[in-house]
Amino acid sequence: MIGSLDPRVPDGPVADKWTNHKFDMKLVNPANKRKFEVIVVGTGLAGASAAASLGELGYRVKALTYHDSPRRAHSISAQGGINAAKNYQNDGDSVFRLFYDTVKGGDYRSREANVYRLAEASVDIIDQAVAQGVPFAREYGGLLDNRSFGGAQVSRTFYARGQTGQQLLLGAYSALMRQVAAGTVDLLTRTEMLDLVVEDGRAVGIVTRDLLTGEIASHSAHAVVLATGGYGNVYYLSTNAMACNVTAAWRAHRRGALFANPCYTQIHPTCIPASDEFQSKLTLMSESLRNDGRIWVPRDPDETRMAKDIPEAERYYFLEEKYPAFGNLVPRDVASRNAKTVVDQGLGVGPLKNGVYLDFAVARERDGVESIRAKYGNLFDMYERITGEDPYERPMRIYPAIHYTMGGLWVDYDLMSNVPGLFVLGEANFSDHGANRLGASALMQGLADGYFVLPYTIGNYLAPLLGTNPLPTDHESFRAVNAEVAERTRHWLEIKGTRSVDWFHRELGKICWDNIGMARNSAGLEKALSEIPALREEFHADVRILGGDEGLNTSLEKAGRVSDFFELAELMARDALTREESCGGHFREESQTDEGEALRDDDNFAHSAAWEWTGSDTEPIRHTEALEFENVALTQRSYK
């Protein structure tokens, strides 16, 4: 294994660690910063904020994205909001409370020190975003408005209509473009990273493919930063954008970076159910809807009446009944699993009986239709557009969908992977959210990593490298990786099989959803472990990629991505099988309380699992990082 699994958490009380660490880290003086080159892959919230901030500091940055513009990154579609411990609402919030809620929400599977730092940085993010012109919602007095969001008992979520992600990304993107104008950041669009180059145990550069010309190129630097997003699309159907993929992280994994907790995936409870086989993705509706919507199904599986004609007594408000304290606002995993339970019992609604109702009748009575329109108008419109049903007249139908992935490349406290010189930010890393992410916390994490953590910690790595040059791109190591990438591209075009990439991706997705989805058991996971490699072999023998490797070829792009999903899926199943406990988004049916709640096994599994790649046909090695909780007492989550 390259490097070590030492998280390098600084000593001292949790509240002082980051402050002390910032003081203890080595600095690169302003004049020397321009002597360092840094590659940032990905220009979503995490990557754009990192590249902009590094550029401002004076580093020479090369930022890449496969999109035609940074503004298109998947971050753009986040709707609900971003958390910050500002306590502007005077309702008792604090850095400690946000920290506490995040560790608890993550079901005690995250690293305390990282989470505390995240909560500290949250307040600065809001300041930064507002200064950039991010138009957060405001009160009539001109000050910022907040709301409470999925599972939180304080109002700490900042939001921008239903487009918080777009507005924050436009902020980070504008900061990035300012550095492009200033000449500190060299931006390469429509450029996909297809491999990492490691020399002497350090990350020294990457190999890319130009999506318009097919040209394969090498790029070297003193450090490589991956901010390439999550892997939810391994399930084919998810709320992620179509192009989201794991390739950058997976290729780094194959070069030695450990992949941590791949089985921690999150299901979002409020998505629009699939309508047919050709569904290309699922659409999420902000879970802020759960603040006013009541979730129910008919008690009778053979119910045929319209929702409004079903009397109260014949409705099953399953969340309100089971969890009187939190009701419809229980965390995502709890809400999702309960929806699955009732649908599995045959109580589902809609033409395919694959959803549950989200009903606004009471809120409409109480606050009036205009108030509903003001709060959720755009979500209601979106729902109507997609389903052809008017949610002002009848309840919405919702069902859980894959939404976010907590697992990712393992990183230490400095956000550096075990491969020195390789940093990982945002959804691509495994830090901060443990086994379950709280609503409105991914935007917070991506921006904390990019604006306020990496710009400090990368200096600590770079300082001792002063005076060294990046490895020349004609070095043997670059040439070898470059040749491998070219060979892989040729491979796809030479198969000339019979089935499309999408066909294989859909099949893979079904295996994953059925066996590594909302609920898992050992038989299903074993099944996945036998089916995935079989399908993968078929994929390599029978996929049909038409066209050539010069010029735009989307099928060719997808082939490489789906190929990496196959390998990841296997690791997910293995990770889920080994983790014989339920925690957060990972629900093992064998490990539940008498009431059917997730049951953790802290004696045996209070650790992160970080997997080491050993080859396509050999088993990976499972390393563990023990998790110690000094500030938050481990309790069985209870939302009753």
Added chain:
Amino acid sequence: MNTINLTLEVWRQSGPAADGGFVTYEANDVAEDMSFLEMLDLVNEQLIATGEEPIEFESDCREGICGTCGVMINGKAHGPEKATATCQLHMRKFDDGDHIVVEPWRATSFPIIKDLAVDRSPLDDIVTAGGFIGVNTGSAPDANLIPVPKETADAAFDAAACIGCGACVAACPNSAAQLFTSAKIQHLNLLPQGQAERWKRTEAMVETMEQFFGSCTNHGECTEACPKEIPLDFIAYTNRDYVKSKIKNRKLAGQS
């Protein structure tokens, strides 16, 4: 499940320099619940099955926010529905037997890459010219130290809702990018945070726009096509700001 049958006429062009032309495809058994892009996915599956290269078109979020998608549908940017990006258009808006012409954005400043995919990078160049507020990371004051009247914040937001899809340019007879540029400028010019660089920003962005795009003659086709219904008012504000910027920028440089 209701299905319809359609005849598509799709622009195929193998590369930027190649000649393009329309090719006719039958799209049968299209479910009404499908989106327009899912319909194209279906056609592509069939093309791949018969050994013909799939139609290249761009999309990503498929929920109307990333601005990646966009084609001309029967001559209309993003198709017939108002306030709708191509990815949000559903097949229930079409009738059985319809004939649909599908083309890429047509504008000299958006060269065709392949089939329905075009290069919209000049939009980024306009942003690079000044579409930002110059605040380095870490130097921001507490967010509530800058109160912004709700009305101002809302107006800025209306501009900030632009998704950078380029439909306004594609719809404009002159291929002007006034709506996009004005949305970008006014989002920042309306806010107190954006005042320091207001005149510099306006001049630089407008002049960069003029390097790439045609001039606006107030047709209003842009707003009609815009999936976010960005109002024309922003163009008027920008024209006003641009005229002022010419004077202000000189003053700021001490040459009044």
